[in-house]
Amino acid sequence: xxxxxxxxxxxxxxxxxxxxxxxxxxxxxxxxxxxxxxxxxxxxxxxxxxxxxxxxxxxxxxxxxxxxxxxxxxxxxxxxxxxxxxxxxxxxxxxxxxxxxxxxxxxxxxxxxxxxxxxxxxxxxxxxxxxxxxxxxxxxxxxxxxxxxxxxxxxxxxxxxxxxxxxxxxxxxxxxxxxxxxxxxxxxxxxxxxxxxxxxxxxxxxxxxxxxxxxxxxxxxxxxxxxxxxxxxxxxxxxxxxxxxxxxxxxxxxxxxxxxxxxxxxxxxxxxxxxxxxxxxxxxxxxxxxxxxxxxxxxxxxxxxxxxxxxxxxxxxxxxxxxxxxxxxxxxxxxxxxxxxxxxxxxxxxxxxxxxxxxxxxxxxxxxxxxxxxxxxxxxxxxxxxxxxxxxxxxxxxxxxxxxxxxxxxxxxxxxxxxxxxxxxxxxxxxxxxxxxxxxxxxxxxxxxxxxxxxxxxxxxxxxxxxxxxxxxxxxxxxxxxxxxxxxxxxxxxxxxxxxxxxxxxxxxxxxxxxxxxxxxxxxxxxxxxxxxxxxxxxxxxxxxxxxxxxxxxxxxxxxxxxxxxxxxxxxxxxxxxxxxxxxxxxxxxxxxxxxxxxxxxxxxxxxxxxxxxxxxxxxxxxxxx
Ligand code: BES
Ligand code: ZN
Numbered sequence: 001x002x003x004x005x006x007x008x009x010x011x012x013x014x015x016x017x018x019x020x021x022x023x024x025x026x027x028x029x030x031x032x033x034x035x036x037x038x039x040x041x042x043x044x045x046x047x048x049x050x051x052x053x054x055x056x057x058x059x060x061x062x063x064x065x066x067x068x069x070x071x072x073x074x075x076x077x078x079x080x081x082x083x084x085x086x087x088x089x090x091x092x093x094x095x096x097x098x099x100x101x102x103x104x105x106x107x108x109x110x111x112x113x114x115x116x117x118x119x120x121x122x123x124x125x126x127x128x129x130x131x132x133x134x135x136x137x138x139x140x141x142x143x144x145x146x147x148x149x150x151x152x153x154x155x156x157x158x159x160x161x162x163x164x165x166x167x168x169x170x171x172x173x174x175x176x177x178x179x180x181x182x183x184x185x186x187x188x189x190x191x192x193x194x195x196x197x198x199x200x201x202x203x204x205x206x207x208x209x210x211x212x213x214x215x216x217x218x219x220x221x222x223x224x225x226x227x228x229x230x231x232x233x234x235x236x237x238x239x240x241x242x243x244x245x246x247x248x249x250x251x252x253x254x255x256x257x258x259x260x261x262x263x264x265x266x267x268x269x270x271x272x273x274x275x276x277x278x279x280x281x282x283x284x285x286x287x288x289x290x291x292x293x294x295x296x297x298x299x300x301x302x303x304x305x306x307x308x309x310x311x312x313x314x315x316x317x318x319x320x321x322x323x324x325x326x327x328x329x330x331x332x333x334x335x336x337x338x339x340x341x342x343x344x345x346x347x348x349x350x351x352x353x354x355x356x357x358x359x360x361x362x363x364x365x366x367x368x369x370x371x372x373x374x375x376x377x378x379x380x381x382x383x384x385x386x387x388x389x390x391x392x393x394x395x396x397x398x399x400x401x402x403x404x405x406x407x408x409x410x411x412x413x414x415x416x417x418x419x420x421x422x423x424x425x426x427x428x429x430x431x432x433x434x435x436x437x438x439x440x441x442x443x444x445x446x447x448x449x450x451x452x453x454x455x456x457x458x459x460x461x462x463x464x465x466x467x468x469x470x471x472x473x474x475x476x477x478x479x480x481x482x483x484x485x486x487x488x489x490x491x492x493x494x495x496x497x498x499x500x501x502x503x504x505x506x507x508x509x510x511x512x513x514x515x516x517x518x519x520x521x522x523x524x525x526x527x528x529x530x531x532x533x534x535x536x537x538x539x540x541x542x543x544x545x546x547x548x549x550x551x552x553x554x555x556x557x558x559x560x561x562x563x564x565x566x567x568x569x570x571x572x573x574x575x576x577x578x579x580x581x582x583x584x585x586x587x588x589x590x591x592x593x594x595x596x597x598x599x600x601x602x603x604x605x606x607x608x609x610x611x612x613x614x615x616x617x618x619x620x621x622x623x624x625x626x
Pocket of ligand 2: 313317335336339
């Protein structure tokens with residue numbers, strides 16, 4: 001086989017096994033994206049112009065990640081001159097279904113000495129196979145009057161929008177020029193520079209810039225008929241028209257969360273502006289930390305700020321994840337474990353140990369359930385999963401979040417909160433703007449403890465890093481997350497399970513924070529065998545569990561209890577719920593619980609409605625419901 005036809009292989013020892021790109025030979029530094037949105041054709045098209053630095057000047061080709069978009073033209077740009085470059089797409093790659101079909105561009109044989117950098121422009125257009133982008137029909141939006149579009153690039157979906165070195169190891173500065181017809185607002189995860197309107201084409205053109213180097217998975221676009229409400233000098237929220245005031249109230253604490261993180265980490269918020277965007281219901285996650293523009297599910301709009309821990313989480317990513325970035329998806333916990341740690345640190349500082357411990361307890365119970373579902377021997381139960389050849393999203397559970405948090409909590413408990421805070425500060429300071437694996441933190445921790453902690457060497461000897469990172473199955477370390485709030489929930493749970501629940505208990509329940517209510521319901525779920533008909537009916541009689549009285553976190557848990565105990569009296573509400581929210585955290589367990597109870601009905605319902613879900617949610621749900 002000639003070189004021309006060779007399929008691209010991924011070296012299992014490479015720094016990032018989820019990319020085909022040869023980023024260690026020639027590396028992207030800066031990109032300019034032009035994107036034009038066409039709602040009638042459901043396409044995003046334009047160009048990406050990238051400046052690369054040579055690391056190895058013998059490199060003969062540039063390999064980029066690509067999965068879906070059509071490539072129309074590739075050109076070398078030198079000053080004002082453009083020269084077409086030849087390219088091919090490795091359509092039969094062994095990992096085409098998981099990692100895509102690499103784009104291989106032949107690099108020019110420069111006559112004289114090779115330059116240090118080069119600029120290449122590629123024209124692209126997306127189609128319906130591009131799973132990182134979702135186009136919504138008008139009916140799928142809050143107002144049902146305008147179209148909507150949004151992207152979700154983490155983990156490796158950026159390559160489904162445009163050709164790129166889709167690895168968090170090669171960070172880039174980005175300029176974006178976005179074009180869409182009036183009255184739509186086309187957003188980007190960066191800072192807005194200017195907007196102009198072209199009367200001839202009826203199009204609005206907006207320029208954005210991202211001046212902090214970001215990994216490709218943080219590239220984000222969204223477009224809809226939007227309004228903006230300011231929350232504070234640097235915070236604000238975009239929503240569909242009519243939802244702004246509700247969202248502004250719900251997310252009012254954003255500024256406070258930023259300040260708390262700034263104080264703890266000893267570093268100001270680098271990104272200047274913090275905006276949120278409330279997406280239509282199909283957004284498959286709770287939140288996504290896109291720079292300058294956190295995306296959130298509308299299910300956070302509970303009316304009482306009780307789900308704002310998601311905001312504290314996404315804000316924390318501004319340091320852990322977006323400044324200091326996991327260098328590959330095996331180290332995903334370096335993003336999420338640290339961010340859960342920060343989210344709970346914010347809870348500890350603002351609301352006290354009791355609330356923080358309750359959240360840790362809920363997380364702990366959650367990960368036990370996930371590990372049970374995965375099987376104790378699954379690679380996804382450790383902090384260093386084997387993801388060679390697979391889409392990293394396939395193994396998405398709370399393991400990197402909770403086991404990662406537990407490791408950091410353990411490391412904090414060994415030396416005390418003050419010293420640990422200093423280590424976190426040093427860590428961010430040392431690795432800001434870079435990409436790391438967990439050794440980055442290990443080095444900072446060990447260095448600090450040796451120098452500053454009494455009997456530091458002995459402390460370090462106690463830590464079995466290898467065991468924490470590599471052991472599969474249930475957490476081996478026993479934690480004691482003492483929480484009075486948690487005890488209250490368990491007490492009430494036992495009361496109902498023992499058949500002693502009464503109408504008076506409702507007053508206690510309704511005054512609890514959502515987290516306590518959730519822990520109560522999770523406790524019932526953990527003891528589902530004891531939820532007999534009498535217990536079930538009592539719960540229903542006392543609490544009612546009507547959509548209009550409880551938020552989606554609560555309804556999600558109640559529906560699971562109802563379906564797991566094989567009751568059909570909430571089926572109509574379940575069906576309604578499944579069309580009102582596309583967040584995987586809810587639709588997966590509710591659909592799967594329904595499936596165990598009524599396989600035929602649940603499958604039919606999914607089949608009929610599957611197109612309303614995000615491509616990723618559809619894929620995950622299909623695993624069981626197809
Ligand atoms: N970055 C994640 C979401 C994500 C992870 C998207 C992996 C795609 C691939 C985000 O920060 C997150 O963790 N969201 C959680 C919030 C929760 C832990 C508070 C969610 O969506 O539920
Ligand atoms: Zn996160």
